Amino acid sequence: MTIPGGGKEAPPAVVVRNLRRAFGDTKVIDDLSLSVPAGQFVTLLGRSGCGKSTLLRILADLDNEITGEVRIASRRAVAFQSPRLLPWKRVWRNVVLGLPGRPDRARALAALAEVGLAHRADAWPKTLSGGEAQRASLARALVRDPELMLLDEPFGALDALTRIRVQGLVEQLWQRHRPAILLVTHDVEEALLLADRALVMEDGVISHSVDVTLPRPRSVTDPAFVELRAELLARLGVGAASPS
Template identity: 70%
Template sequence: MATGLPRSVAERAPETTALPASVRGLTKSFDEHTVLNGLDLDIRPGQFVALLGPSGCGKSTLLRILADLDREIGGDVQVARRRAVAFQSPRLMPWKRVWRNVVLGLDGRPDRAKAIQALEEVGLGHRVDVWPKVLSGGEAQRASLARALVREPDLLLLDEPFSALDALTRIKVQNLVGELWQRHGCAILLVTHDVEEALLLADRVLVLRDGGIAHDQLVEHERPRDVSAPGFVAQRAELLSWLGVH
């Protein structure tokens, strides 16, 4: 595929590929500015990957491409057909009850039982029939996660889903995401600016810089993780160094 030609992400069913996402030579430009330049990336089944990098480096652009929300690209991108996205904003439709938001876009008639099951899993079983406007910020983000999980994705894409939450709620939702990942076993790509968050949740942390993956670091600490552990502190310092913070 020639660089810069309009195209869509190629979809593969799980049975035809071992990888939820495989990217080769990905290029993306906005006018004269190249954001992604020959990027290569593989995400393995069940792997939790966190993507770090300075603002404007292309983190969210990469996530949108994997979600097939940006099609003006060059290179080769293969993504499992079953994928779901949760953004920084929950993006709930205010004119639909919470349960209807969860199953919005699924094939067939709205499945209330399926929505209830997903909402109970994220701790919102008591909010099934309310309007989105009465939800707190943390509850709305949980509803967004339920909407993603109800699709039973092989790849879950999270674009800074905790950044708008207060500190306490953020910790609770982070813990919830970790629990859901271990329960469902899907691969996750988390875009974040928070080094500590990346190390707490992911088992692989990438640093995006100059249009490509500049650093690829495995995180092998046992869960639940202790931010004061010597190995954790050392990895945090290494990642901050790659991000230009010494």
């Protein structure tokens, strides 16, 4: 595996060993191990109910009813499928929420400018469009200068056009700041457009890992891309390549 900007293996941003999580008798994650080096863009694919969101919640330290070893970068940020902005705080105050010290407007504005939302800094969250709210939520993640960004289907609720723009934005932000990113998605194209490595999760473990070495920016019409997509779809049990 090649890591951008360095020949040797980067230090890990996520280390998971023998992780198990059960809801009652149902084992959702069953002896899962995973390592994400700093700066790598990883996408986690899987059918709904395969445990990928549970894994992300564990990595976000929102769920600790677990056994096994989990180590995560201490500077991390999360963006969810819905933006989850506090409706009673103006956008810029949402962005710097939780940072130590007094709310720093300049810092919020800088992060908002990066996602192209500086002009909405003083708006109430409920007046934002879906794409704007999701970009504000990315700014809230970004302002923490994270070493690890956990993204739980952040484009899932966006319309097709906004989705493409926000995907592009995430790629740009990643290239500029180089955090490790773990993106949970069920969209194979999205995974292949963005990822250095695409993981497939199945029955509580990582069942498959694909290194995506296509040059960026990637195109969905690139034959190599099409081939990878067919392979991944087959792994997920759908698509033209599955009947064998």
